[in-house]
Amino acid sequence: MAYVDIVTALAILQFIVFGIKVGRARGRYGVKAPATTGHEVFERHFRVQQNTLEQMIVLIPGLYLFSRYFDPVWAAALGVLYLVGREIYAAGYVRDPAKRGAGYGLSAMPTLFLVIGGLTGAVLHAIGR
Amino acid sequence: MAYVDIVTALAILQFIVFGIKVGRARGRYGVKAPATTGHEVFERHFRVQQNTLEQMIVLIPGLYLFSRYFDPVWAAALGVLYLVGREIYAAGYVRDPAKRGAGYGLSAMPTLFLVIGGLTGAVLHAIGR
Amino acid sequence: MAYVDIVTALAILQFIVFGIKVGRARGRYGVKAPATTGHEVFERHFRVQQNTLEQMIVLIPGLYLFSRYFDPVWAAALGVLYLVGREIYAAGYVRDPAKRGAGYGLSAMPTLFLVIGGLTGAVLHAIGR
Numbered sequence: 001m002a003y004v005d006i007v008t009a010l011a012i013l014q015f016i017v018f019g020i021k022v023g024r025a026r027g028r029y030g031v032k033a034p035a036t037t038g039h040e041v042f043e044r045h046f047r048v049q050q051n052t053l054e055q056m057i058v059l060i061p062g063l064y065l066f067s068r069y070f071d072p073v074w075a076a077a078l079g080v081l082y083l084v085g086r087e088i089y090a091a092g093y094v095r096d097p098a099k100r101g102a103g104y105g106l107s108a109m110p111t112l113f114l115v116i117g118g119l120t121g122a123v124l125h126a127i128g129r
Numbered sequence: 130m131a132y133v134d135i136v137t138a139l140a141i142l143q144f145i146v147f148g149i150k151v152g153r154a155r156g157r158y159g160v161k162a163p164a165t166t167g168h169e170v171f172e173r174h175f176r177v178q179q180n181t182l183e184q185m186i187v188l189i190p191g192l193y194l195f196s197r198y199f200d201p202v203w204a205a206a207l208g209v210l211y212l213v214g215r216e217i218y219a220a221g222y223v224r225d226p227a228k229r230g231a232g233y234g235l236s237a238m239p240t241l242f243l244v245i246g247g248l249t250g251a252v253l254h255a256i257g258r
Numbered sequence: 259m260a261y262v263d264i265v266t267a268l269a270i271l272q273f274i275v276f277g278i279k280v281g282r283a284r285g286r287y288g289v290k291a292p293a294t295t296g297h298e299v300f301e302r303h304f305r306v307q308q309n310t311l312e313q314m315i316v317l318i319p320g321l322y323l324f325s326r327y328f329d330p331v332w333a334a335a336l337g338v339l340y341l342v343g344r345e346i347y348a349a350g351y352v353r354d355p356a357k358r359g360a361g362y363g364l365s366a367m368p369t370l371f372l373v374i375g376g377l378t379g380a381v382l383h384a385i386g387r
Contacts, residue, residue, distance in 0.1 A: 037166075040163070043163040043164070044163045046163070047162060047163040047165075053182070054144075054148060054178075054182055057141070057144065057182060057185050057186065057189075058141050058144070058145065061137055061138075061141060061189055062141065065134055065137065065138060068134070069134075093162075093163075097161070097162040097163055098162075100162065112145065115138050115141050115142060115145075116138075116142075118134065118138050119134075119135060119138035119139070119142070122131045122134035122135045122138060123131075123135060125131040126131040126132060126135060
């Protein structure tokens with residue numbers, strides 16, 4: 001389980017770094033709180049962070065469900081794929097929002113796999129197989 | 130615990146479906162990333178997804194706290210109520226935001242009950258009853 | 259672990275209260291759903307709630323990681339610091355967004371400490387120390 005915990009902590013730290021970039025973009029592009037619009041590049045950073053928040057509520061339970069019914073090492077490996085995919089997603093989105101697709105898929109696919117795997121395992125367990 | 134895990138996974142998949150609907154509404158109503166405003170119907174789908182994210186940070190820990198101190202089967206049953214309430218909420222919100230109240234209550238009540246139940250159980254445990 | 263569970267439940271209830279304040283501000287300042295802009299004070303309440311959501315995806319896993327590898331009582335104590343910091347943050351932000359810094363730091367520091375502590379513990383465990 002330590003591997004899954006490491007991936008969980010790294011995903012949180014990645015999310016915190018995205019948040020720090022939002023804060024810096026606030027200053028650089030003069031978007032004063034509580035506004036979240038007003039400069040295109042700020043909005044890209046903000047959307048990266050917000051979308052990552054949405055992914056994490058999928059990723060973190062998914063990691064633990066998959067670990068419980070299948071294998072923690074495989075869960076952690078899928079989590080590493082997510083981390084890499086998110087970096088590609090974030091870099092792509094900030095450069096050009098139209099090109100965020102590849103990184104998005106690479107980070108969303110492993111999280112979806114974790115959840116569907118966890119669901120399958122839990123159902124098989126509940127019906128006693 | 131398998132029942133609680135099944136409900137957790139279903140809530141995540143429901144949230145992913147709401148997210149897919151946001152993506153489709155982006156295309157259909159011409160709201161280009163990173164914008165999150167610009168067309169009323171897109172904004173309804175977006176708010177459904179965002180509000181569901183807010184609910185999930187209540188639901189998922191609530192399910193496990195309630196299971197730990199009370200009963201996993203009851204926790205799962207309250208989670209099913211949440212799932213149904215969210216479907217009603219989402220359908221109502223997209224049709225007419227003014228009528229989102231009933232579905233909202235039906236999904237928020239069980240999550241609140243899970244958290245307050247979990248808190249009560251944890252406090253009773255901490256004071257040794 | 260009961261102390262950590264109590265702090266988790268209190269953090270969720272604090273988040274729910276911030277959400278209720280957003281709902282009340284909607285009515286008071288005439289910001290009709292699905293809009294999330296239109297009145298400065300509403301937007302402050304909304305940003306408090308949204309930022310708290312971002313903090314909770316850091317706090318809750320952090321509490322459990324730190325508890326697993328170090329100590330649940332210390333984790334809970336850091337969580338209490340977070341709860342106090344969030345109250346100061348919320349009150350400051352609604353009064354004047356420019357003065358949200360102190361409360362922000364007081365709530366973000368303990369959560370960062372929980373995650374980095376949890377990561378350190380998990381890595382030490384994985385390499386067998």
